[in-house]
Amino acid sequence: MTFIMILYYVMTAYVVGMLIWNFIKTKDIKSEILYALALLPLILRLLRMK
Amino acid sequence: MMRKWIILAVLLLVVLAGGIPLYLQRNFKEEVVAGPSVTDVFKLSRYFSGIEGTIADTDVFELKGSEEGGKMLIIAGTHESEPSAALTAFYLIENLKVDRGTVYIIPHFNRSGSLGTQPGGGFPLYFSMETPWGEKTFRMGDRGFQALDQWPDPDVYIHYPEGQAMSYIDARNTNRAWPGRPDGYYAEQVTYAAMEMIKKEKINIVIDLHEAEAMYPVTNCIVVPEKSMSYATGASFYVKGREKFENHVERSPTAFRGLSHREIGDWSDAYPFLLESPGVHLDQITAAKTPELIMDGIDPFVLKAAEKGLLFIPYDENGFSMDRRVGQHSSVIQEIVVQWSKKNPERGLTISAPKYKEIVENGLGYFFKDPSKANKDDVYYQ
Numbered sequence: 001m002t003f004i005m006i007l008y009y010v011m012t013a014y015v016v017g018m019l020i021w022n023f024i025k026t027k028d029i030k031s032e033i034l035y036a037l038a039l040l041p042l043i044l045r046l047l048r049m050k
Numbered sequence: 051m052m053r054k055w056i057i058l059a060v061l062l063l064v065v066l067a068g069g070i071p072l073y074l075q076r077n078f079k080e081e082v083v084a085g086p087s088v089t090d091v092f093k094l095s096r097y098f099s100g101i102e103g104t105i106a107d108t109d110v111f112e113l114k115g116s117e118e119g120g121k122m123l124i125i126a127g128t129h130e131s132e133p134s135a136a137l138t139a140f141y142l143i144e145n146l147k148v149d150r151g152t153v154y155i156i157p158h159f160n161r162s163g164s165l166g167t168q169p170g171g172g173f174p175l176y177f178s179m180e181t182p183w184g185e186k187t188f189r190m191g192d193r194g195f196q197a198l199d200q201w202p203d204p205d206v207y208i209h210y211p212e213g214q215a216m217s218y219i220d221a222r223n224t225n226r227a228w229p230g231r232p233d234g235y236y237a238e239q240v241t242y243a244a245m246e247m248i249k250k251e252k253i254n255i256v257i258d259l260h261e262a263e264a265m266y267p268v269t270n271c272i273v274v275p276e277k278s279m280s281y282a283t284g285a286s287f288y289v290k291g292r293e294k295f296e297n298h299v300e301r302s303p304t305a306f307r308g309l310s311h312r313e314i315g316d317w318s319d320a321y322p323f324l325l326e327s328p329g330v331h332l333d334q335i336t337a338a339k340t341p342e343l344i345m346d347g348i349d350p351f352v353l354k355a356a357e358k359g360l361l362f363i364p365y366d367e368n369g370f371s372m373d374r375r376v377g378q379h380s381s382v383i384q385e386i387v388v389q390w391s392k393k394n395p396e397r398g399l400t401i402s403a404p405k406y407k408e409i410v411e412n413g414l415g416y417f418f419k420d421p422s423k424a425n426k427d428d429v430y431y432q
Contacts, residue, residue, distance in 0.1 A: 005201050023054070032054060036061045040068075043061075048198055049069035049076075050166065 009046070016042050075175040076165045079431035080188050082140045082157065083419040087113040087148040091430060094156065097250060098232060098243035105162045105199045106236040106243075109432065111143050111155045119151030120397035122255040122387065123248060123320075126156065128225045128310065130163035130191025132261035133177065133344060134327050134375035137188070137414065139259070140432075141376055142383075142403060145417050151399030154251070158432055159240065160224045162199040164191040173331075177341035179372065181415035183423070190344065194222030200236045210234060212307040220308070225258070228313035241313075248318045254397050255390055256322045257383055258310040261329030261375065264352055264361045268300050272382060273324040275302040275315040281393070282323060285385035293381050293406045295374075296364065321390070325382055327375035328363045345372050373414045377406035 016039060023035040044050040084091070090112040095102035126139035139157035146153065158164045167173040167190050178187045197203075200222050207221040208214070210231050220226035221235050230242030248256060262269035272282040282299045289297050302311040302324075314322040329347070331339055336349045343349055348369030356365040363370065380403055391398030404417065421429045 008202055023057075029053065032057050036057050039061060040064060043065050044069050044072075045198070047065075047069060049065075049072045050169070050198065 012042050012046055016046060071175060072166060075167075075189055078176070078187075078189055080140070081186075081421040082143050082430050082432060083421055083424040084111070084428040084430060085113075085144045085146060085419075087115070087146055087153075088143060088428075089114040094240070094243045094247065097246040098239065100232050101236075101239050101243055104236070104239075105195075106240040108156055108158050108161045108240070109430065110247075111157070111430075113143075113146055113148045113153040113155065115148040115150045115152065115400065117150040117400070120254040120390070120394065120399045121152045121154070121251055122257065122399060123154045123244075123251075123253045124156070124257045124259065124383065125159045125244065125310070126259045127158040127160055127164055127191070128258055129193045129223075129260060130158070130160055130189075131168055131171075131173070131193045131332065132259075132329055133188065133190065134261050134329060134372055134379060135259035136164070136191075137372065138376045138379040138383075141380065141409075141414065141417055144419055146401055146403045149400040149402075151397075151401070152251075153399070153401060154247075154253070156244075159244070160191075160195060160237070162195040162236065163193065163222075163224075164189055164432075166192055166196050166198070168192045169197075171339065173339045174341045174344070177344045179345060179415045179418075180413070181418050181420070183420035186415060186418055190341075194219060194224070195235075195237055197222075209308045210238060214307045216308070223308075225260075225310055226308035228308055228310050229317040241310075245314070245317060248314065248320050253318075253320045254394070255386065255399075256310070256314050256320045257386070258322065258324045259379055260324060260326045261332060262326045263333045264328050264330045264363045264365060264370070265333050265335070265355060267362050269326050270296060270328050270363045270378075271298045271300045271326050272386075273300045273302055273309075273311045273326065275311055275322065277315055278311075278321045278323055281321065281386055281389040284389040285382055288385050288388070289378075289381050289406070295378055295381075295406060297378060297382055323386055325379055327378050328365075328370045329375065330365075330370055347371050347375075371410075373410045374406070376414050377409035380404065380409060381406040 126135040227237040230238040274282040311324040
């Protein structure tokens, strides 16, 4: 794994953290669903599934 | 709060439902039984240690005849979404008899690409075929390296050493990365390793196996540079005359860089040949991309296109089956070897395996051996 690739995984983990934080904070159901949908591909990448 | 937990539970379910099949496919092993001519199996990293232990490293099967002669390298799985290539490699590993010379076969040149399908392409994860001893299953792969293994993509891929600007996606394409470099992308490293092999082993013939869309003109053909032209033309004539199938010759463009049929010929003494068979599952217009479509090549929309004269292959309601595609590859490879050996007797090869007619009559599955009944040392996992 190259250094740049590791950096991209770190950035992905950071974005996942931010999305989860926003998901917890928001009270709007549409935003909750939006954050959950945005999390999906990022989690799959972090777990090295796709 | 309860609402958030419900949304998270649904997200988790979707992650598991989508992710677990992908994870299982990535770890699914295809079985190949080494045939009577296989003398050694080793890693491509033998020729470039930089890929050792990485996803770019891959198995090389050596089939050596009892008599010294020329050398041929057969590369399959350059584009892993073109499965008749890897199936031809498996078929040859199990069935090819080599009496003179040496044949090297790489079934999954782009191993990373073989471990997952094309994102958004709607392709199945697996496809299977019937054999006399049961069903044999294979992974359906992607055209390039998986983003899991080579990430991120550049904005523009700059070919080395020519400097030609290409699509960003071609940074993961092992047929835009020739002749490769030791410190480049994985796709460049694996082609570099293969170039090192071609030079060190003094390979005479390099065959790169592919499939192409029925609506694309460079299909059902042999693509060659100038120096391979006479051999390809001879092979094309003979398969048409003797075996009654069309396989025309296409000239390799000189200004389009990175392709095996261009760079291998330019950067080594080897004679490259890129073989295309028609894989209609690759056409954009097809119905659902099912395992059956991959195997039998029957599609109503492609048939409609054929009726309107939009295809570059002969096509009817019988489709273009895997048996025909692998059969064509087998026959064309053997005919290229005959043509080569006639003109270069001191570096000739003598090889044999069932050809087009026999494969179509019996079905490809007939020729695969049962791994559960084979000697365990002869079974290799890909």
